[in-house]
Amino acid sequence: MTLAHSSYLNTPIDFPSPAKINLFLHIVGRRDNGYHELETLFQFLDYGDTLSITATESEQIDLLTPIIGVKNEDNLIIKAAKLLKATSKSQYGAQISLNKILPMGGGLGGGSSNAATILIALNLLWQCGLSTKELATLGLSLGADVPIFIHGFAAFAQGIGEQLSPALPQECWYLITKPACSISTQSVFTHEKLTRDTQKLPVNNQQLNDFSHDLFCPPYHNDCQDVVINSYSEVAKLLAWLIEYAPSRMTGTGACIFSRFSSYNEACALQAKLPENVASFVARGVNKSPLCFTIEKLKTNN
Numbered sequence: 001m002t003l004a005h006s007s008y009l010n011t012p013i014d015f016p017s018p019a020k021i022n023l024f025l026h027i028v029g030r031r032d033n034g035y036h037e038l039e040t041l042f043q044f045l046d047y048g049d050t051l052s053i054t055a056t057e058s059e060q061i062d063l064l065t066p067i068i069g070v071k072n073e074d075n076l077i078i079k080a081a082k083l084l085k086a087t088s089k090s091q092y093g094a095q096i097s098l099n100k101i102l103p104m105g106g107g108l109g110g111g112s113s114n115a116a117t118i119l120i121a122l123n124l125l126w127q128c129g130l131s132t133k134e135l136a137t138l139g140l141s142l143g144a145d146v147p148i149f150i151h152g153f154a155a156f157a158q159g160i161g162e163q164l165s166p167a168l169p170q171e172c173w174y175l176i177t178k179p180a181c182s183i184s185t186q187s188v189f190t191h192e193k194l195t196r197d198t199q200k201l202p203v204n205n206q207q208l209n210d211f212s213h214d215l216f217c218p219p220y221h222n223d224c225q226d227v228v229i230n231s232y233s234e235v236a237k238l239l240a241w242l243i244e245y246a247p248s249r250m251t252g253t254g255a256c257i258f259s260r261f262s263s264y265n266e267a268c269a270l271q272a273k274l275p276e277n278v279a280s281f282v283a284r285g286v287n288k289s290p291l292c293f294t295i296e297k298l299k300t301n302n
């Protein structure tokens, strides 16, 4: 087969792989296969991992920076690259390095974001020509959280998290804290005390939903939060401490907590007061993924 020649070969290029937060996370049902029907509002953070990718003329896909505790064949980076190669029948390969700064198992979607960045970046570097919709479908086979990172814009999500409609939540500053525990998504979703019957929101899934109201007030909440705080005292204690200073909520299935501020300086001021041994960072909630800007710039310069 003759494929388009890529002009992006043999040069390392850095691609952002941002975090997401679930501004709210409602569980509205459970499917027969065990997956849960969600209603969630996704926003990106201007903070995340970086993937340095060199597209090569060899068939090989190498991850030069393995993650301790994750076998390369289980790493979503390798899985995404192999999936795209098989689907597109590309003759190219890649040398990939990861600078991981996002905590794993924190509800910030780092692994899913890495997979999405690989799919989007290699689709460009290998000149595969897949549409965003096709990439999102591929991404969904790797994880329920991958499509939002492919989509690249803040969105209200339904289904298992893949049915996305446009949303424009306020772009606030957040102090993100990570209690000293890691929580598996599956353990929360299989918990017998998890509530799975939150009423669906009366939103319009065709139009833009601005979600300009205060998302820390009812009916907005995270259904996973009670299960986690009842099982992990570290999360319960930290959340109780943070709530005294700022509206705060757990993201995804935890364990990270986001606390909202209207300025960077206010977020930093609370960061300086945090109890000892709490990992944290300050970031802005953004409605356009930082990865979109990198892709647009590369396309313009090419």
Ligand SMILES: C[C@@](CO)(OP(=O)(O)O)[C@H](O)COP(=O)(O)OP(=O)(O)OC[C@H]1O[C@@H](n2ccc(N)nc2=O)[C@H](O)[C@@H]1O
Residues within 6 Å of the ligand: 022, 025, 034, 035, 036, 037, 038, 040, 106, 107, 108, 109, 112, 142, 143, 144, 145, 146, 159, 160, 161, 185, 186, 189, 251, 252, 253, 254
């Ligand atoms: C809960 C959320 C909210 O954004 O985020 P995290 O807390 O993981 O970041 C996501 O739905 C997680 O997405 P992701 O982490 O990609 O999930 P997957 O790998 O597809 O599934 C992990 C496990 O979670 C359960 N799962 C996931 C999504 C969903 N809608 N219902 C589920 O029951 C399944 O049991 C599955 O075995």
Ligand SMILES: Nc1ncnc2c1ncn2[C@@H]1O[C@H](COP(=O)(O)OP(=O)(O)O)[C@@H](O)[C@H]1O
Residues within 6 Å of the ligand: 067, 070, 074, 075, 076, 077, 103, 104, 105, 106, 107, 108, 109, 110, 111, 112, 113, 114, 115, 185, 252, 254
């Ligand atoms: N590239 C990757 N980065 C992070 N985690 C990965 C990656 N590949 C596979 N994983 C697995 O996915 C799990 C969930 O990681 P992550 O997406 O960071 O957390 P969460 O889904 O809680 O936001 C990790 O504990 C790890 O076992």
